Amino acid sequence: MLPRVIATRYVTPLREGGSLPGLMEADDLGLYVVKFRGAGQGLRTLVAEVIAAGLARTLALPVPDLVAIEVGADFAPAEPDEEIQDLLRRSVGLNLGIDFLPGSLDFDPAAFPVDPQLAGRVLWFDALIANVDRTVRNPNLLQWHGLRCIDHGATLAFHHRWETADAFAGRPYDAGMHVLLEAAPDLAAADRDLAPLLTPEHIAAAVAAVPVDWLPDDPAIGDAAAQRDAYVRILGARLAARDAWLPGVEAQVRAGRPPAPPARERMAFLRDGD
Ligand SMILES: Nc1ncnc2c1ncn2[C@@H]1O[C@H](COP(=O)(O)OP(=O)(O)OP(=O)(O)O)[C@@H](O)[C@H]1O
Ligand SMILES: [Mg+2]
Known part of the structure; x- marks a missing residue:
């Protein structure tokens, strides 16, 4: 099972990612790169992320830690950007959180x-x-x-x-x-x-x-x-x-x-x- 956290703040979009991942803070005070369930790529991409990271960890290949992050319905209305608003509205529920690696290149x-x-x-x-x-x-x-x-x-x-x-x-x-x-x-x-x-x-x-x-x-x-x-x-x-x-x-x-x-x-x- 992935650890579960609850999103508390939408910090910023990561526009370099094709699926428009976002940086979110959670109730454990962690920062996560969130891949949204409502992104056009679909749920299967989240499934692939989890399985691949699990295999990588078994092989001692370095991957960031993953969590399942609960995104509530209150984020979308607070977001000024329409594209992000839509994405957040479609993503209410369980999303994928990837431990944010600060200062990574x-x-x-x-x-x-x-x-x-x-x-x-x-x-x-x-x-x-x-x-x-x-x-x-x-x-x-x-x-x-x-x-x-x-x-x-x-x-x-x-x-x-x-x-x-x-x-x-x-x-x-x-x-x-x-x-x-x-x-x-x-x-x-x-x-x-x-x-x-x-x-x-x-x-x-x-x-x-x-x-x-x-x-x-x-x-x-x-x-x-x-x-x-x-x-x-x-x-x-x-x-x-x-x-x-x-x-x-x-x-x-x-x-x-x-x-x-x-x-x-x-x-x-x-x-x-x-
Ligand atoms: N855990 C992380 N910590 C810090 N930065 C990250 C992390 N994960 C992703 N990023 C940054 O966000 C960018 C987009 O992430 P990622 O490639 O996972 O998203 P994507 O939407 O699948 O992108 P694409 O399909 O365009 O490759 C990365 O290239 C990297 O710069
Ligand atoms: Mg990428």
Whole structure:
């Protein structure tokens, strides 16, 4: 279970985040980056955040602590910005709070060397959970007493389509744009050290931490208990199927970053809405 707190103050929006997270104070006097249940990305992103952070903690990868934060109906009317007012109105209830890391800096690979061991562990973890959001452009790593991994809402994409979710186990992971690709990640060491840590019990514990409120009945898969079973089964299957996806990531590490497309192609790519 995630610890529960009650929001007492909306401090400020974090406009650098695509989902418009907000900084809130809670009744434990803590400050939290709040990912709102009413954001366009939906409840599944909150579920992915909780499961990924639980797995990361089992693997001794640094992630900020999480809480479930209760947001009351009295915040929206007090907010002058209409977009935030709407978001707060849609988010009454239980939201995700991420321990705010004061003074943290966005990760800059040029300024902050990451050793091959840590790079390998982060890349292995991202490949396991299929994290598409750890790129050069959007690293989702913070520098704060070392490195902190954040923003796992776009992982575990299988839960957006349960009908095909079992295929996730062997799905290749594209590490071409991973921010740590050029830090000489030692994937072999990561695999040797990390895989044995993720026992079925640890996976189940990470899944059990998701509040039941974020697992409403889903016709494609069933109630919260059925969903939890599916997460545990599919993550266990992906772990067991490393032969299907890890060699591909190792090959990408050996090959290094693919060359940037020539300028003209790049312009077309940008025009297409990137
Ligand atoms: N725990 C934290 N402590 C301090 N700052 C944080 C924390 N979590 C997030 N931030 C800051 O807020 C920004 C947005 O957070 P995050 O990436 O989790 O949100 P998001 O809406 O999913 O963003 P996007 O989808 O645009 O990547 C981060 O890049 C970072 O600068
Ligand atoms: Mg982000």
